[in-house]
Amino acid sequence: MITRLLVANRGEIARRVFRTCRALGIETVAVFSDADASAPHVAEADFAVRLTGTRPADTYLAIERIVAACRASGADAVHPGYGFLSESADFARAVLGARLVWVGPPPEAVAAMGSKVEAKRLMAEAGVPVLPSIVLPAPEDAQDSEDAPDPEDPLLLEYPLLVKASAGGGGRGMRVVRSPADLAAQAASARREAEAAFGEGTVFAEPLLEGARHVEVQILADTHGTVWTLGERECSIQRRHQKVIEECPSPGVGDATRETLRDAAVRAARAIGYVGAGTVEFLVRGERVAFLEMNTRLQVEHPVTEQVYGLDLVRLQLEVAEGAALPEEPPRPRGHAVEARLYAEDRDHLPQTGTLWRFEIPDGVRVDSGVESGSVVPPYYDAMLAKVVAHAATRGEAVRRLAAALRRARLHGVTTNRDLLVAVLDHPAFRAGDTHIGFLDEHRDALLPPGPPEPPPLAVLAAALAGAAAHRRDARVLASLPGGWRNVRSQPRAARFEEAEAVYDPLPDGVVLVSAEPDRVVLEDGGVRQAFRVACHGGKVYVDSPAAHAELTPVPRLPEPAERAAPGSLLAPMPGAVLRVEVKEGQRVDKGQPVLVLEAMKMEHRITAPATGTVSALRVAKGDQVEAGAVLAIIDEENT
The missing domain is CATH 3.30.470.20 (ATP-grasp fold, B domain)
Incomplete structure (x- = not known):
């Protein structure tokens, strides 16, 4: 019988397994990286072992360290969750070799399905219907190689193709190829992503069944x-x-x-x-x-x-x-x-x-x-x-x-x-x-209209009224006077946000204020009453109702001088590592042309030119770590 189980994973799946263990009376052990020290799954476990570091390779993918955590915590069983080491035959063997209960399939079954190429061969032999496929050798292996794809192979003429990593999952190492001219570049990109995510870069191609x-x-x-x-x-x-x-x-x-x-x-x-x-x-x-x-x-x-x-x-x-x-x-x-x-x-x-x-x-x-x-x-x-x-x-x-x-x-x-x-x-x-x-892709325009959505006017108005109520609540003098009272009123009262502006005294025609508190505003518009919940966090105002949501940035009455990025700056959309730079200073680029590639969360993200122009400055190089909002390059836009 299992008495103490270690979950070799994090986040949602660790909490999910712990929930069942509590119901069964099984003690639980969490492992956690430095970045997860305060994570809920750590707090919920009966015992927890730190895996020093933040990178997956040093923590949740480190087989020896996780087995050592089992010994240190007294765990007698391991559940791998999903992702990370859950489909590693080597990890399954290491757990069993440590005389622990492995909550998963036999290592031999994991290994058999670990390579999609080998799995398809086994499935075909078992009578399971499969698509035709071909392994795409790396460029250094394709030269003068008998393994190089035959350009006359019917599969390579049946476009579109889907290039896929043989190892791993989660959509990593997958690329759609719609013409022969794109095959080499997309295969190389899929191979790099597969190597980064799974440590194994074999990729293959099969027909893409569109509409399936x-x-x-x-x-x-x-x-x-x-x-x-x-x-x-x-x-x-x-x-x-x-x-x-x-x-x-x-x-x-x-x-x-x-x-x-x-x-x-x-x-x-x-x-x-x-x-x-x-x-x-x-x-x-x-x-x-x-x-x-x-x-x-x-x-x-x-x-x-x-x-x-x-x-x-x-x-x-x-x-x-x-x-x-x-x-x-x-x-x-x-x-x-x-x-x-x-x-x-x-x-x-x-x-x-x-x-x-x-x-x-x-x-x-x-x-x-x-x-x-x-x-x-x-x-x-x-x-x-x-x-x-x-x-x-x-x-x-x-x-x-x-x-x-x-x-x-x-x-x-x-x-x-x-x-x-x-x-x-x-x-x-x-x-x-x-x-x-x-x-x-088919319904993208309907699902994601171009440009960020404008905040609903009533939500902006609710944010303004909640802010006024908060000022009254926090007033240190003359607190008994109504908000915004003055002897002579020459201008309507308004609240400005970066996203929109709301005049709240007087209210817009047809809008009636039912109640206003710092965290809740009720408005009536055209005879229909609607409640808005308002909260402030991290310099933002958040407004929620069953029909609308808004995230607003207040504009201060007396803004502090702030350093701003130069016009044409290309900013990092997320923290990550610069995988490669595809342009040079002084180079002319077209709108949408790749400028560089960031790697974040084990996936490649292409950063493209926002407009046609000239690269006047490159602020990063291959291998650099960047934070969200960092200036990557400056592009001087051409006048049209």
Whole structure:
């Protein structure tokens, strides 16, 4: 029996595993980097071991240090979570070699699926449908090599292609290639990202099935020969090949295709002697089914399966690891569940860091999070803050409940993808179940209108009125006088923010003030009453209502002189390392032309010229570490 379990992971998944352990009476051990010393998962564990450093390679990916943490803490079992070392056969062997219980599949099964190239070969032999593919050798290996791709190979003529890293997952090391001229550059970029993220740079290409759905099957197998399939999950809403919204069951899979998926998943599991929880992923277009990969771990999106099947998959993982036998058949599904991944990222899907001053999501939905109000989002790890899950009798009700919870959430201090998630959930095509892997690209203009959204006028007015109420509350003299009182009034009273201005005395025509407090304002407009909650953090004003949200920056009456970046400055959108610089000083560049590439959170981010002009200054070089807002280059824009 497991008595004390160490979770070799952080954030949301560590807290998720701890929750089940508490219910089972199992003691818990957290590991944490310097950046995570105050993280919620550390506080919730019974014991915690610091892994000095911040980089994943020195902390959450350091096998010897994690095994040593098991010895130091007295842990007798290890759960790998997902990401990091969860699909490392070497880590599984090290845990077993230390005579600890490994809550995962056998190392041999992990190794078999660790290479997507080898996995596809094994699956084809097992009768699982696969797409044709070809390994793309590195440039130094392709010269005079028999392994170099044959330019007449039919696969290389079937564009578009998808270049993929053979190792790892999470969308890293993946590139879409639409013409032969782009293949070499995209393959090189995917190879670099794969090497940075997984330490292994092998990449391959396969046809891109545009318009296909991404559908996966949850499996659970014990050591006694039983293999469960727990329905399928639709994971087609993706950005950068990373899932954003998942649901169970898929709205686009019929009974015949569902049986094909189930049969293929069982074949895959039995072919490699699988034990524990895992996921077999497929592309589905019409009735065509093609194997993508097998994830030999618990998936991020496992909660939708738990909600529909009424199971605790972590508990079942632990029981299987202790040798328990599964019942012959799994429970029957009930209803529909939808999950949204809440990320700290901007409108361009670039990760964001900083203090999350407020994190509140209303009751009625499941929230699996790695953060809480006051958490700091560091630049070293994945940018996911939480998973929000709604379960209901029907898909329509589940989608509606999830969208409502996200609208009502109070998220202050770090930019998130909340607006995008709500826009997807509200989109008619999504509501109709018409989803595919290119959904966000197809509907981008509707989901993300160009330019930052303007703050709603009533929200700005509420911020102004709350500010006036706060000034009255904090007044040290003449506190009994109404706010803004004067003998002679020559100008209306207004509050200025960088984003907008609000005149609040007199109020705009048709608007009635019902009440105004420093943290809550109620307005009536056209006979409709609406309440706004107002909060101030870090020099910003945040306004929340069920219909609108605003983040405002007050303009001081007497601003301090501030150093400003020169016109044409190209600023770093996030902290990161300069991977390479692609221009020189004095070079003319076109709008949208790559200037340099930043690496942040193990992904490459291309920084492009905002306008056509000349590079008058380069402030960084390859290898430099930069903070968000740092000046990278200055481009003198051409006059047109």
